[in-house]
Amino acid sequence: MEIGDIIxxxxxxxxxxxxxxxEAKNETLLEKMRVFYEIYDNRPHDVKSVIKDDFFFLDFPYRYGIxxxxxxxVGNIPLPDNFQLPKQFRTENVFGSGWRIVNDGGGSKxxxxxxxxxKKLSPYGMWNIPEIFENLKNGWRLENWI
Incomplete structure (x- = not known):
């Protein structure tokens, strides 16, 4: 497993x-992934073509899933020099109405x-493979997740 791996x-x-x-900080946490919105019928000849500016972040059990x-x-493409992980994520507030904005270092509001x-914040947490496909097939996008 190397940063930049394309799965x-x-x-x-x-x-x-x-x-x-x-990388996950310890065995109890998951790896952070960029998820690209497009679904393919066949693997592209050039794996670099899957890298788009249009993506969101999720936690994913890469070390177990592989x-x-x-x-x-399917390959490894180095992250851009200016690449930065988001500092915040969002999730629906399960304890009432609204949204919970979760800070990467801990804490939320x-x-x-x-x-x-x-509205541009990625989901906090993990989706499994069926959930990823279900959402992508149904046109799920950050900007429409409100």
Missing amino acids: EIEEKGKKAYLQYVK KEKGVNL VVEELNDEQ
Whole structure:
């Protein structure tokens, strides 16, 4: 496992691509991945073509998933020099209305409505492979997740 690894996840013959961008700090945490929105019928000839400016971040069990059927390492593309991980993520507030804005270093706050910057925040937590495909097939996007 190296930062920049491109992994292909597969479900029902369809393929989606993620890039490994942050190592888990310990065995109880998951790796941070960039998830690209496009779903493919076939693996592109040039794996670099899956890298788009259009993506979101998720936690993903890369070190465990790579051992499973349907998760394949297909290449490695170094992260851009100016690459930065987000400092905040968001999730629906399970204890009431609104959204929970979660800081990467710990702590969170609840907001009733998202401002324009908060609408660009990636989900906090993990999605499994069926959940990733279900959301991508249904046109899920950060800006529409309100």
